[in-house]
Amino acid sequence: MVRLADDELAMLDGTEGPARQKAMELLLRYAEALGAERFVATRNVCGTMGMTMPFLRDYAAKHGSGIEALFSEFCLDSAQALDIPKVKIYSCHLQQGLDPERPAQQYLGPEAVKVYRDGEVFFSRLGVNLLNTCAPYLVGNVPVKGEHCAWMESSAVIYINSVLGARTNAEGRESAGAAMLTGKIPYWGYHIDEDRRGTHLIELDVDVTDTADWGLLGYWIGEAVQESVPVLTGVRQVPNLARLKHFGAAASSSGGVEMYHIVGITPEARSVEEAFAGNTPRATLRYGAAERQLAYERVNTTGRDRAVDYVMLGCPHYSSEQIWEVCQLLEGQRIHQNCSLWIFTARAIKQLADRNGFTKSIEDAGGFLMTDTCSSVGRVVPRGAKVAAVDSAKQAHYLPAIMGVQAWFGTTAECVQAAITGRWQGALR
Ligand code: F3S
Numbered sequence: 001m002v003r004l005a006d007d008e009l010a011m012l013d014g015t016e017g018p019a020r021q022k023a024m025e026l027l028l029r030y031a032e033a034l035g036a037e038r039f040v041a042t043r044n045v046c047g048t049m050g051m052t053m054p055f056l057r058d059y060a061a062k063h064g065s066g067i068e069a070l071f072s073e074f075c076l077d078s079a080q081a082l083d084i085p086k087v088k089i090y091s092c093h094l095q096q097g098l099d100p101e102r103p104a105q106q107y108l109g110p111e112a113v114k115v116y117r118d119g120e121v122f123f124s125r126l127g128v129n130l131l132n133t134c135a136p137y138l139v140g141n142v143p144v145k146g147e148h149c150a151w152m153e154s155s156a157v158i159y160i161n162s163v164l165g166a167r168t169n170a171e172g173r174e175s176a177g178a179a180m181l182t183g184k185i186p187y188w189g190y191h192i193d194e195d196r197r198g199t200h201l202i203e204l205d206v207d208v209t210d211t212a213d214w215g216l217l218g219y220w221i222g223e224a225v226q227e228s229v230p231v232l233t234g235v236r237q238v239p240n241l242a243r244l245k246h247f248g249a250a251a252s253s254s255g256g257v258e259m260y261h262i263v264g265i266t267p268e269a270r271s272v273e274e275a276f277a278g279n280t281p282r283a284t285l286r287y288g289a290a291e292r293q294l295a296y297e298r299v300n301t302t303g304r305d306r307a308v309d310y311v312m313l314g315c316p317h318y319s320s321e322q323i324w325e326v327c328q329l330l331e332g333q334r335i336h337q338n339c340s341l342w343i344f345t346a347r348a349i350k351q352l353a354d355r356n357g358f359t360k361s362i363e364d365a366g367g368f369l370m371t372d373t374c375s376s377v378g379r380v381v382p383r384g385a386k387v388a389a390v391d392s393a394k395q396a397h398y399l400p401a402i403m404g405v406q407a408w409f410g411t412t413a414e415c416v417q418a419a420i421t422g423r424w425q426g427a428l429r
Pocket of ligand 1: 095134155249314315316317344373374375376377394395398
């Protein structure tokens with residue numbers, strides 16, 4: 001039985017109009033299904049609520065649905081198109097299904113761009129911040145420790161839970177859309193202290209250094225612990241933002257990890273005792289050279305042909321530092337004529353890259369810096385691409401399944417080298 005506060009009851013009664021009523025009804029059903037006893041107020045929602053994803057573009061075209069009807073149906077579970085009011089709290093839009101600045105490159109016509117532009121108008125009217133990225137913490141949405149949030153996107157969820165100490169479950173389009181209108185989310189899972197406690201101890205026996213290494217570690221841990229809360233010990237070099245971004249994205253793809261602790265580094269793990277907070281570890285696992293080798297083989301299962309025709313970087317969306325790093329690696333060189341280099345980032349970071357001259361450096365080399373989307377979400381690769389190279393274990397996991405390409409996984413330097421030579425020469429070192 002979910003206990004409802006007065007303001008929740010008022011929304012449920014329709015006092016604040018039919019859209020907020022539908023949103024509260026949906027959240028109540030969700031809370032009941034989860035066994036939550038109450039809601040918690042949130043002032044920070046991130047979701048992919050727009051209609052630019054390929055399946056929704058197709059649906060809208062087939063049914064002739066406008067954006068209010070689509071929002072009503074897919075975010076509020078209402079068959080009837082409702083007037084959608086302004087959001088109640090700070091709400092951000094995550095990744096979109098396309099980059100509106102490069103339709104031709106994505107084989108899109110003007111109708112797809114129109115869906116995107118209509119969405120911009122619609123969400124601006126609602127007061128939504130169009131961050132258009134899977135990594136909103138790169139562009140100003142940085143929740144603080146203990147802040148209750150309602151975020152979608154597994155790589156962002158694991159980042160803010162673990163690295164920032166904020167509190168969210170992995171929400172869906174429906175619950176995020178409803179939370180925007182109500183400022184409420186069921187109080188369960190990672191909102192609750194007990195569920196944030198460590199479950200598995202992971203002892204590192206090897207140094208984990210670059211971004212690819214952190215991706216491998218995340219991939220291995222995700223497969224090993226699935227949806228549990230790993231606690232890592234033995235990390236000797238403090239990872240930067242990009243490494244933790246790739247680590248979390250990998251762990252949430254190969255398993256369903258939404259929260260981890262690194263003893264001495266993440267905010268709820270000043271000690272092993274604090275990370276477990278009274279829990280007895282279900283298992284103690286060791287990550288050494290053999291486990292690292294195994295993870296490398298697992299991530300590279302689809303790579304067979306050494307001739308690479310597509311290098312995709314920016315999963316999760318690249319930070320400004322990572323774009324700078326690629327520019328250093330490209331310096332004065334050209335992308336191979338048989339290969340494409342696409343790098344994905346947030347629009348705000350691209351604007352920074354434009355001003356810093358990074359975009360020009362990448363384009364001078366023959367590559368593209370793209371925004372809002374990525375190859376897996378937008379379901380687009382360069383025409384005819386068969387063999388991709390990526391520096392993201394998450395992307396190596398998804399891209400072959402979604403786009404039917406082979407994928408090699410390695411370091412950023414190996415990927416840039418593949419873009420320049422058209423050949424994969426990566427190896428585990
Ligand atoms: Fe982001 Fe696409 Fe990866 S939306 S996390 S770049 S799969």
